[in-house]
Amino acid sequence: MSRPESAWSALRGNPVRFLLSSWPWRSLAYLAGTAAVGFALLGVLLALLMAGALTAVLVVGFVLIGAIPVLCVAVLGLERRRLRVVQPGAPALGAPRPPVADGRGLRAWVRQRRGEPPSGREAGYVVLLVTLLWLLDAVVVFNAVLLTGAFVLAPLVAAADQVVVFAWTVESFGEALPMALVGGPIAYALSAYVVTLLAAGQSALARLLLSPGENELEQRIGQLRRSRLDLVDAFETERKRIERHLHDGVQQRLVALSMTLGRAELDVPEGPGLDLVRQAHGEVEAALADLREAVRGIHPRVLVDHGLAAAVREVADRMPIPVTVRIDVPRLPPPVEGAAYFVASEALTNVARHSGAGSAQVTGWLHDDRLVVTVTDDGAGGARIGGGSGSGLAGLVTRLDALGGTLSVRSPDGGPTEVRMECPRCVS
Structure with missing residues (x-):
């Protein structure tokens, strides 16, 4: 049987297997970590706020208060990593912030993170962490350990003093032994389920609040583009x-x-x-x-001086087969013209070398503010991007993707073959 991917799936499994597994201990460690992190963060935040208020007249006060968002970003990163304790099989949370670009070290990290404050959902998680979660987890962890420990250690304590657990009172090792043998497993099972249930719910809440939102993902995509x-x-x-x-x-x-x-x-x-x-x-x-x-x-000079149509016609004139060029587009940004030229040039080179075609045609036009260029031939077909007759085109796929464009090849056996590229006429 495969190992559960998270605390939730462990709770839904076989009870005996769950109680004998590491999941209760993982959950206990997760809750104890949350209590420690939340309590420490609360103390540091209060210290920074008090010190900042007392030194507000000086520049130091603003520096201390300005360090709070950076501190929260660091804690949020720790919380994302801690999710692996109770969600080892779940997909890792996407980083909502780009990696440090100005170098390594604490100074570079702080310099970049100062301009990347926590989002609204992240700030909400920080508020929950320092006001509710750490206290709740501390209480649950303390009582779970105390309850289980009271039953399990009752024989040792009873040998020296009287032990009272709820309405059960024992005064000797012999009287406490049944308490440990009966009450210990029950207390452990109850504590294990309560602790794991709380850890599962809390980790699900953390994943919901700490996952990159749509706006953050759009910003990352925009930065990547x-x-x-x-x-x-x-x-x-x-x-x-x-x-x-x-x-x-x-x-x-x-x-x-x-x-x-x-x-x-x-x-x-x-x-x-x-x-x-x-x-x-x-x-x-x-x-x-x-x-x-x-x-x-x-980099053909004719492309720079006269545009895409003239540059493609120059390539067509050097081909050993007749090539018809019908390109009617205005001047476009250099990256777009360059990509279209090299697609047409590489496609025509493949036609001459591999297709056995008797003629070819290059067509270019604008459609819905996108440049469309097709290269067709009447050859044997069977061309593929990345194959022996299209390996040069494979390198242009990434280049077009960076411009928001696409490249496709339709080439059934027996022909005809069409290489088609589409790209926004304006890139930004």
């Missing part, structure tokens, strides 16, 4: 830098070398020397052609 867009922008910036370096630096040097070798061909007399110069000239021309192809693959 912005960070991914920043990565895309940084990627585009680096592409442009590399392209500019190759175009204005390496390519110009190769052009100058090609011109020098061309002049040398006119001055060197016929013979082995001239043959070597001509061979070197041809190698430089081939290197220039490869470099221009690499530059176009990194």
Whole structure:
């Protein structure tokens, strides 16, 4: 039989198995921890409030009072981790706050958390913790331990003094032994169920209040989307830098070398020397052609200067099969145009290499404020993203996802194949 995932599921199981398991002790530890944390937090909060009020005239008072939200955030993090004591099999609570971005250490953590105060539900849990929960848990834990201990230890205590438990009075070891053997298990079972029931209910309440709310999740999603867009922008910036370096630096040097070798061909007399110069000239021309192809693959200049339609037509003109381009869209943000261009370029490259198609077509339009680009061919079909004929497209899926876009391939065996991307025309 599988182990229960939480205190609730343990309570619903076999009573004997439950009483002999670790769940009563887990629940007792959880409630004792809540009492200790709540009592300590209450003391610290009162101390900070009193010290802040007494030193309100000074800046120190505001610093002390301003430390209260940061302290609460730290305690809330501890409470989320403590849920694993009575909910080890339940999904971990999502972190409502992003990780510390400015470095490690207490100072960096405090600096970031000062701008991330507790939410309304978190503040409600803190109020419950310092006013009701810690006191309730302390009373329950104390009485559960006292009741069970009074019965179990009755024979030892009775040997030295009289023992009175409810209406049961014993004065010797022999009289107390039946009390321990009968009352001990009953007291333990009663205490175990009360403690576990309270721990289960309290942990469910904590999970409800400490789980990230919809607004918090939306903020996290927005932050994640912005960070991914920043990565895309940084990627585009680096592409442009590399392209500019190759175009204005390496390519110009190769052009100058090609011109020098061309002049040398006119001055060197016929013979082995001239043959070597001509061979070197041809190698430089081939290197220039490869470099221009690499530059176009990194960040085509025509895309920056003339837009998506002109850039895709340039790719289509280099294809070994006829490619029709019908793209009628205005200028779009550079990340969107870049993603659309590389999808079209990679799809056309796959058509030429793998599909055996006789023709292809690239179409682009705007629909409901989204850019839609499709690449279709009449080839053999069977293409898949991430497969041998679509591995280059797999890398573009993440890039489009960062922009809020999608990429899909419809390619039944026997064709035709359609690669379709959709992306918001504006990203933010």
